[in-house]
Amino acid sequence: MIRLFLGNRIGVLFLLPFLVGIFQYFHWLSGQENGVSHDFGLWGILSFPLAISYVLSGIFVFGNAIFLNYLYNSHQFLEKNSYLTSLLYVVAMSFYTAFYHFDYTLCVHFLFTAMLMQFFTMKQQIDVRRNVFNAFLFIGLASTLQPLLLLFFPFFVFALLIFRSFSLREILLAFFGYSLPFIYCLTYLWWFNLERLIEFDTMIVFSQLADFLWTLLAYGLMIIVSYFSLRMKLQKSSVRLKKQIQSLWLFVLMGLFVGVMSLLWKHGLNDLSIAMLFLTSLLTYSFLHKTYGLLSTGVFYICMLYSMLKFFI
DSSP states (O other): OHHHHHSSOGGGGGHHHHHHHHHHHHHHHHTOOOOSEEEOGGGOEEEOOHHHHHHHHHHHHHHHHHHHHHHHHHTTSSSSOOOHHHHHHHHHHTTSGGGTSOOHHHHHHHHHHHHHHHHHTOOTTSOOHHHHHHHHHHHHHHHHHSGGGGGGHHHHHHHHHHHSOOOHHHHHHHHHHHHHHHHHHHHHHHHTTOOOOOOOOOOOOHHHHHHHHHHHHHHHHHHHHHHHHHHHHHHHSOHHHHHHHHHHHHHHHHHHHHHHHHHHHTSOSGGGHHHHHHHHHHHGGGGGOTTTHHHHHHHHHHHHHHHHHGGGO
């Protein structure tokens, strides 16, 4: 399977809906239902019938995988097209409940991928005001869905400065784009006379803590393998690619921080998938490395097998 997705045959993407369906079918057989009401941040609690929740999550997982892979190929992370990023995203997401019950997490993934698309098209020699506004509009909308992202606004500004030299006009435009979704959201709350209270609970659910520690261990292994796989690549890569990879590392770090805080706040692990979203593009290099390729392939198949068997353990 790895070899299929490492090639440049676009037809392999038609295998992804079947893989998504298999994971969701196994989840349904296991009877691990946890309700269909989900918190969408400042927008409130939304409820979906169980079947609709499965369908929406499946569509978003598949759509995000395609969108992320398009971003990877269109900005020349490799000399030729590869579709492994989409496969890694689908398999990695199967460990999170958002894969089976639609919530804000998958929407945030889509918005962050759209943000990266805007960042990666920025160039020093052209007017990028539209890109700056759009990028921070997507970030602002994601922050209304996950209010913890409000604390990480400096991360996004720093990512902008990776691609652009400092410009007060662009920083102000970024702030305006970021603020606009909050204006609409607060107007929505005021119009319908709704109240949204953000409570922070420092109690850790220990059943989640074990999963969290195992997830961090897996992320640590992926980060180490990705880092060493990229070292040789970066020595010969363009300045543009180096900037793109620097921004991805920055967002991986941000995703880990958000995941830790979300464990304390919501007692859930879904937000750790934000780090995974950015890490999948970096991890692709390890499968092409002479030393780490076999290790990465072995770990992938172990994770894929466990993600299917975990429903029956």
